[in-house]
Amino acid sequence: MSPAARFSSRKVMASVSNAVSLKPGLFLRRPESSALGLTPRRASIGLGCFRRSYVAAAFANENREFVIVGGGNAAGYAAWTFVEHGMADGRLCIVSKEAHAPYERPALTKGYLFPLDKKPARLPGFHTCVGSGGERQTAEWYKEKGIEMFYEDPVTSIDIDKQTLTTDSGKLLKYGALIIATGCTASRLPEKIGGNLTGVHYIRDVGDANSLISSWEKAKKLVVVGGGYIGMEVAAAAVAWKLDTTIIFPENHLLQRLFTPSLAQRYEEFYQDRGVKFMKGASVKHLEAGSDGRVCSVKLEDGSTIEADTIVVGIGAKPAVGPFERVGLNALAGGIQVDGQFRTKIPGIFAIGDVAAFPLKMYDRIARVEHVDHARRSAQHCAKSILSSQTHIYDYLPYFYSRVFEYEGSPRKLWWQFFGDNVGEAIEVGSFDPKIATFWVDSGKLKGVLLESGNPEEFQLLPKLARSQPTVNITKLRNASSVEEALEIVQKSLMAEAAE
Ligand SMILES: Cc1cc2nc3c(=O)[nH]c(=O)nc-3n(C[C@H](O)[C@H](O)[C@H](O)COP(=O)(O)OP(=O)(O)OC[C@H]3O[C@@H](n4cnc5c(N)ncnc54)[C@H](O)[C@@H]3O)c2cc1C
Numbered sequence: 001m002s003p004a005a006r007f008s009s010r011k012v013m014a015s016v017s018n019a020v021s022l023k024p025g026l027f028l029r030r031p032e033s034s035a036l037g038l039t040p041r042r043a044s045i046g047l048g049c050f051r052r053s054y055v056a057a058a059f060a061n062e063n064r065e066f067v068i069v070g071g072g073n074a075a076g077y078a079a080w081t082f083v084e085h086g087m088a089d090g091r092l093c094i095v096s097k098e099a100h101a102p103y104e105r106p107a108l109t110k111g112y113l114f115p116l117d118k119k120p121a122r123l124p125g126f127h128t129c130v131g132s133g134g135e136r137q138t139a140e141w142y143k144e145k146g147i148e149m150f151y152e153d154p155v156t157s158i159d160i161d162k163q164t165l166t167t168d169s170g171k172l173l174k175y176g177a178l179i180i181a182t183g184c185t186a187s188r189l190p191e192k193i194g195g196n197l198t199g200v201h202y203i204r205d206v207g208d209a210n211s212l213i214s215s216w217e218k219a220k221k222l223v224v225v226g227g228g229y230i231g232m233e234v235a236a237a238a239v240a241w242k243l244d245t246t247i248i249f250p251e252n253h254l255l256q257r258l259f260t261p262s263l264a265q266r267y268e269e270f271y272q273d274r275g276v277k278f279m280k281g282a283s284v285k286h287l288e289a290g291s292d293g294r295v296c297s298v299k300l301e302d303g304s305t306i307e308a309d310t311i312v313v314g315i316g317a318k319p320a321v322g323p324f325e326r327v328g329l330n331a332l333a334g335g336i337q338v339d340g341q342f343r344t345k346i347p348g349i350f351a352i353g354d355v356a357a358f359p360l361k362m363y364d365r366i367a368r369v370e371h372v373d374h375a376r377r378s379a380q381h382c383a384k385s386i387l388s389s390q391t392h393i394y395d396y397l398p399y400f401y402s403r404v405f406e407y408e409g410s411p412r413k414l415w416w417q418f419f420g421d422n423v424g425e426a427i428e429v430g431s432f433d434p435k436i437a438t439f440w441v442d443s444g445k446l447k448g449v450l451l452e453s454g455n456p457e458e459f460q461l462l463p464k465l466a467r468s469q470p471t472v473n474i475t476k477l478r479n480a481s482s483v484e485e486a487l488e489i490v491q492k493s494l495m496a497e498a499a500e
Helices: 003-014 040-046 048-060 073-084 105-109 139-144 206-218 229-240 261-273 372-387 456-468 474-478 483-499
Strands: 019-023 026-029 063-069 092-095 148-150 155-159 164-167 172-180 184-186 200-202 221-225 244-249 277-280 284-289 295-300 305-307 310-313 317-319 349-351 356-360 365-367 399-404 414-420 425-430 436-442 445-452
Touching: 063 073, 073 092, 073 372, 092 172, 105 206, 105 229, 139 148, 172 372, 200 206, 206 310, 221 229, 229 244, 229 261, 229 399, 261 277, 261 425, 261 436, 295 310, 372 399, 414 456, 425 474, 425 483, 436 474, 436 483, 445 456, 445 483, 456 483, 474 483
Parallel strands: 063 092, 063 172, 092 148, 172 349, 200 310, 221 244, 221 310, 244 277
Antiparallel strands: 019 026, 155 164, 164 172, 184 317, 284 295, 295 305, 356 365, 399 414, 414 445, 425 436, 436 445
C-alpha cells in the first residue's frame, strides 16, 4: 500500500468505533454480529477504497489479509467462497503441507485405489470443488484467481500477539484474519509394535495412496486393521486387486459407531462372498518383520498370527491442532473450540473442517465431525460470515456416506447415506438385495435414517426426514414389507406435519 493510501484508509477507519486491528492499515469492527463484524457497507469502507494499491502490496510484502492454514477439503471450499465474494484476488493466501492444490480427500480410498486397468481416479480429476458440482480448482485456478499458495511448507508456529505464522521453510507471514483448516492426521500403531515397518500403510493424502498402490502391485496378502469406513473402503478396493484380504478389528462388527449388528452382518456377508475374511474382537499385539525388514505378519493379542506382506491401518484420526493449541482446544471433542460462526476465542482466528469443535445446534452438543460434507459446509459458512453480513449460526445436519465396489466390472456397487442421529430404536427394513434402510426412532420421532442402494429421489428425502424428525407410526414402520413402503410411511408423516 502506498503511504497516501495507508493514511487515507486509517483516517476513514479512525471514525469507526469499537474497531479491532487486523493488520497494519486494516481495521474492522469487533465481531459482535457477524464473524468479523463486517456489514457490506463497513466492508466497502474498510476494504474497498484502497483495494488496488493494497492488493499490490499484499503480494509484494509479508502481510496477508486472509490466510488459510491447511490445503485440504475445507481450504478448497473456503477459497471458492472467497472468490464468489470477490475477496480472493491479492487478499487470500493458503499455506499447505501438501504438494497439491486442495482435492476431494474421500476419493483416496475410492476411485484412487481402483486397479490400474480400471481407470483409477487421479489428480487433477478430483480437485475441489468437483465433489459438489463446482469448478475443478487446479493450481492454475488459484494463480488465475490471485490466491497466493505455499505448497509443502507447513506452519510450525504462531505468534498470536504479533499475528504472525512461521513456516517450516522459515517464512514469516503476517495475517489479518486466520482460518485454521488443518484437518486430521491418521492415528498410527506405535513404532515399538511395528507401526512404522516397511509395508505398513496409513492413508490420509495422495502420497500415502501412491505408496499403497506401489505396495499392492507386488502384494499378495493384505491385512486391514480397523473396521470403520476407511477399512471397509480399502478392503473393497483390495478385492478388485484380487488380494487375499483379512480385516481385523476389536469390535463385534463393522462400523460399530453407526451400523446396527444386523446391518453390519449384511455388509460382512457381502464382503465374505467376495473372499474377504474377518477377525472380529481382535487386537494387534505387534507386527513382525521378515529378514528383509518388511512386515511379514500380524501377531494378535489372543496369540494367533496372520501372515501379511502389506498392512493398511485405518484406526481413526486425530485433529491436527499443533501448532495452534494456544488458540483454545475443546477437552472433550478434541480440536479447536469455535462458536457457531467458527470463531475461536481469539478475535480474527477461525477454525473449520475436521479440526473444529463446534456447537452442533440440532443436538445441543459440541462436536467434531470428520466428514467431507461438514468440511465443505463449515468452510463456506465461515468464509461467508467473515466476508458478508451473514450472522446466522451454523446449523449442521450430520451426514455420512460411503461408496464401495464401484470399479468397472464389479457385479454390484454399494452406496449408503446416513443423515441425523443414530439414537433410540433401530428399525431395519429390506433385504439388502437390492436395498436396505435403517430408521432410528426415539420417543416416537424419527431421528436418523440410513439407506443402502437408494435411488436419487429416495436419497433426497433422507435429509428432510432427519431435519424435521416427524412423529412416525412405529408399528406400521416395523411391519413395512419393503424399503419403498417404509419410505412412503415416513414421508406421509413428514407431509402431514408440514401441513399442520
Ligand atoms: C482416505 C479418506 C477417505 C475419506 N472418505 C470419506 C467419505 O467417504 N465420506 C466422508 O464424509 N468423509 C470422508 N473422509 C473424510 C474427509 O475427507 C474429511 O472430513 C475432510 O477431508 C476434512 O477436510 P479438512 O479440510 O478439514 O481436512 P483435510 O482435507 O485433511 O485437509 C487438511 C490439510 O491441512 C494440512 N495441514 C495439516 N497441518 C498443517 C500445517 N501445520 N500447516 C499447513 N498445512 C497443514 C494437511 O496436510 C491437509 O492438506 C475421508 C478421509 C480420508 C482420509
